[in-house]
Every structure is written in C-alpha cells, then in structure tokens.
Amino acid sequence: MGRQTAPSGGPATDPPATAEGSLRPFRWAMAAAALGLLVMYQSVDTSPVTPRQVAAAAPAATPGDRPSSAAVPAAPTLPRSRPVKLWIPQLFVEAPFVELGLDHAGALEAPAKDNRNLVGWYRDGAAPGERGSAVVAGHVDTTTGPAVFLMLHLLTPGSTVDITREDGIVATFAVDSVQTFPKDRFPDEQVYADTDAAQLRLITCGGAYDRQRKDYTDNVVVFAHLKSSRQT
Template sequence: MTTPPDPVSTGTPRRTSRWVVRGVFWAVALAVLLYAFGGKIFTSDATSPTAPPVPSATKQAPAAAPQPARPHASASSRPGKTSVSSLAMPRSAPIRLRIPKIRVDAPFTGLKIGPTGALDPPPADDTNLVGWQSSGISPGQRGTAIVAGHLDTKTSPAVFARLSELSPGDSFEVDRDDGTTAVFLIDSVENFHKDDFPDKRVYEDTPDALVRLITCAGAYNRTARDYTENLVVFAHLDTVG
C-alpha cells in the first residue's frame, strides 16, 4: 500500500489504512496459549513499516464442539430473535456486517495467512469491505473472532472511518452463510498505541462467542508511514436470528 494525500477529516496524510492487527491466538488442548512473536498481522508492501509482533494465526486450534457457555449479565431481548444470556453458534462464514449507528453495510472477504505468517489485508481500493481470518473463528462461534476494516483509502474514508463513534450498548449484526444472523452487543470501544497493544486481552482465549472490530486510529506518522494506534471494539454475542 502506498501513502495517499492528506485526508479531509484529520489534516494528516491520507493513506491506505494501516490497521495492523495482530493475529488470533488460541489454546492448544484448551490449556496453553501460544505466543509467536516477530510476525505481522497484515502483509504489507515495500513502503510499509514493521508492525508490532503478534501470535501466529496459523497455530489456532480447530473449532471445538459446543459446550455450555458462561452467562453474560448484559444480554438483552430483541423482538423476533432468540434471546439468551450467553450462547454460541456453529461455525459458518460471515457474509455481511451491518452497523446501523454508523451506516455500515458491508460484505466480508476472507483473509489468508501470507508466507511471512502475517494476515493479508483486504483490497486497499475497496472502501466498503471488511475482512475476517477465514482459517480462524467465525463471528458467532465460540471464541474470539477478528473483523478488520480500513480507516481510509487513497481517495476517501473507508468502511471503518466512523468506528470510534460506537459506544457500549450499541449493537451490530453479522449475516452468516448458513442463513442465520448473529447480533453482537458492544462492551467497550478503546484505543491502544501499537507499541503497547494488549494481545492477551484482544485475542482472548474464551468459551464465549466474542468479536473484535479493529481499525487504525491516532495520529499519522509520516516517517513510519503508519497510524500510531489501533481502535478496538469489544463485543459479545447477544442474540441469534
């Protein structure tokens, strides 16, 4: 990805989003968290800086059989949907993300692990596309699913340009390939400096069905050609439709 001109909203250089997120790490035999440092979550072009180290997403354990889940105190009822305190869904690829509050209605693309052990990014020229690691946890499945989107492109704001406007209690929906819809309730929206990213918290090993929406944030560093922070939306599965 190359560095684009200055963005309209911040006065900092517009560029393809450098929302370098770090890959999901899971339990092996549900006991040991695997950490593999020195990789990058996204494969970059020659102009991109080195991202913070992340666990290798290729070391994820396969999906486990459904197990009883811990209850969530924040679950809510929604007309026409199955309301539960905590639940998980069978694995199914996500096909569309809808976040009404910030007018996101975007298709998913699967992201693969590149030769360096990093997650390849979605196409840089598509302003309305989100990606998920297709070899990892799917949204709604037990575990932590990672959904990433660009903040901006060379020409305009991108799909996650307004992600920071979300608040705890807001919700978003993921349509899945099996015909179901997973509704997620947001627990928190937080910024982290890329040099102090909380890997364990973001890529949590959990029996619950969680999602993290991730994009770039903070100031744009012209020298490094990268944003200084990541914005992470923490959410849990609330209802199933």
C-alpha cells in the first residue's frame, strides 16, 4: 500500500501498543457455518491497512459518495478513552484491541499477522465514541487461517457494533453502509474525512488475492455512527 499520512480525528496520544482482554473461542466460526460459507484461503494478508489509501490517486469525494450517516441522528459524543474490546453480534465476533501507530513510511501498522482474533485501533485518531472517525483495522486471514474480519462484508445497514472502552463505557455503533473499494482507487476523503459526529470505520482487505503483488485487490469498509452508550 502507498505511503500515507494519519487521518484527522481526536487529540493525538502515543501510549505503548498493548493488547487488552483475554482471547475467547472463535464464536464467529459458528456464524460462518450457519451462513453456509466455505472459506478456502490460499494466501496470507500481511500488508497493513493504511490510514490514507493512495491519496494522490484517489478521486475527490462528492456529496453523493458519502455514507448515509450524515442524515441519521447520532448520540452525543463521548470523552476520549481507548477501546479494549470489540463485539459484533451479527458475526459472533469478540476480540481485544491492540493500539496501532504509523511506520516509517507513514502506513498504519497492522495487527500481529499470527493472531487471528485481534483488531487494531489507530491511536492517533479519534477514539471510538469521540468526535471524528475512529479507525479500526483487522485481518481477513493470517498465517494460521481465517481471521477476525473474515465476514465483515456480511454486515448490513442497521447491524450494531459494540466497543467497550477503558472508562467502562460501551459505545454502540449502527452500521450505515458496507462498501468495497479497489485499492488503487480508494476514496481517501470519503473514508477518513473528519466529522462533527462520532463515527466508526472498520477496515479489512477484500476482493481477489493478487499473487504477483502479494496483496488483495480491494478494501472492505464499514461506515457506522454512534447510536448509544451505556456504563458497564
């Protein structure tokens, strides 16, 4: 992926990368069986998702390209607090977080490629529930098999995503849209533009695997907005 800069969002922090929570059995595997999916992976996704996908080549976003969240009433924003656990009921996905920064080339570091049940939060952007677009990345597969965001493309508008934060607040996001973009025409502005509301972007690889480039051809992006919050 290209050399990129960080997306705009909440105040920058730079704590050490840590993984939170204990790993639990892969309940999303049950959902895969229920949905009748048979996954035969023949590749490994080791390239990181970047906060700014090929910005120079991306076409300018138009109002018609925007996800529908702008017209949906959103919950009030929350103070900054780092995420510790992700829960997607529709996919039976439950995973801890690791913090991600940028590498020397300006690309977002990827979660560990040998951990199938781990998601990464871009720590220098907005925190989930904070004003702005919080960026969460995960692998579709790893060196050991299918990974946490394998079925991300199956989410639908209205699906919910719960993120438990360090302050004990569970932020519930409602999915507005799920879109697939070619990596060489990634709409940087549409995905990473700053927002006045608390929004969420879940990002993984998609499309076909290009063996020559050793990378997937597309990115799957889930657009969501903060629907509600509660104290645990």
